[in-house]
Each structure stands twice: as C-alpha cells, then as structure tokens.
Amino acid sequence: MSRPLLSxxxxxxxxxVSRSxxxxxxxxxxxxxxxxxxxxxxxxxxEALLAVGFRLRAPAPAEDASAPAKNVAARTRRPRRRLAGISRGCGRSGSGRRY
Structure with missing residues (x-):
C-alpha cells in the first residue's frame, strides 16, 4: 500500500512549513x-517529503492537553499563597492598618 499524495x-x-x-x-x-x-x-x-527530511506532524495525545493546565496551576500557586497571607493579616486587631 502506497502512502497518499498531498496537495x-x-x-x-x-x-x-509554508506553501512557498x-x-x-x-x-x-x-x-x-x-x-x-x-x-x-x-x-x-x-515518501518524498519524508525522504528530504520533512517531518509530518501527528496530533498530540489526549493526555498532553492537560499539561498547560498544570503549568497554570504551578504559576499561580505563589500569588495565591501571598493573597492568603494578606487576607489573614486583614483581620488582625491592632495592626495599625486601616482598609
């Protein structure tokens, strides 16, 4: 069985790559x-595309789709901790701060 011909x-x-x-x-x-x-x-x-070194792109596996979400969680962890610390400090009496 031969591989397909692509436009x-x-x-x-x-x-x-580009059409040009x-x-x-x-x-x-x-x-x-x-x-x-x-x-x-x-x-x-x-076959001609593969022979000259082009690589055909394959769709990413379904499990890779969640990788960006994990990245977002890692990047927001520190700001969330900081906000939690600020909100805990808002309830203290005698802190001298007025909000």
Whole structure:
C-alpha cells in the first residue's frame, strides 16, 4: 500500500512549513515523484517529503492537553499563597492598618 499524495497546501500544513517552501523544493527538483492534477494542482508523495527530511506532524495525545493546565496551576500557586497571607493579616486587631 502506497502512502497518499498531498496537495502543496496539505503538504505544507502536514509538515509545518509554508506553501512557498514546498513549492520551492518541488520546483528545484527536491521532491521526486510529484505529479500535476487538473483538480488539486501539484501532488506531492508523502515518501518524498519524508525522504528530504520533512517531518509530518501527528496530533498530540489526549493526555498532553492537560499539561498547560498544570503549568497554570504551578504559576499561580505563589500569588495565591501571598493573597492568603494578606487576607489573614486583614483581620488582625491592632495592626495599625486601616482598609
């Protein structure tokens, strides 16, 4: 089973580069096996993209989606502790502070 042929736009999106990067590589002969289609334009074999060093992006696993949330919690821990200390100090009598 052969890998699919991608349009220049699809190849650019799959590799994380611009369409002009794909076009320049194709025009320079750096992507062997490209064919022109009347409906989709130039089609680039996935094998050609991999052969010249492009890496196809894969969707991130579902568990990685929670990583930014953990980062946010870590970054807000210190300010939350500080706010807790301030609010505890607000109830003290004789502190000399008026709010």
């Amino acid at each position: 220049q736009r699809e190849a650019a999106a799959a590799c994380g 990067t794909i076009r320049r590589r194709r025009e320079a002969g750096g992507l062997p096996g490209c064919v022109q289609d009347d409906e989709r334009g130039w089609l680039i074999p996935v």
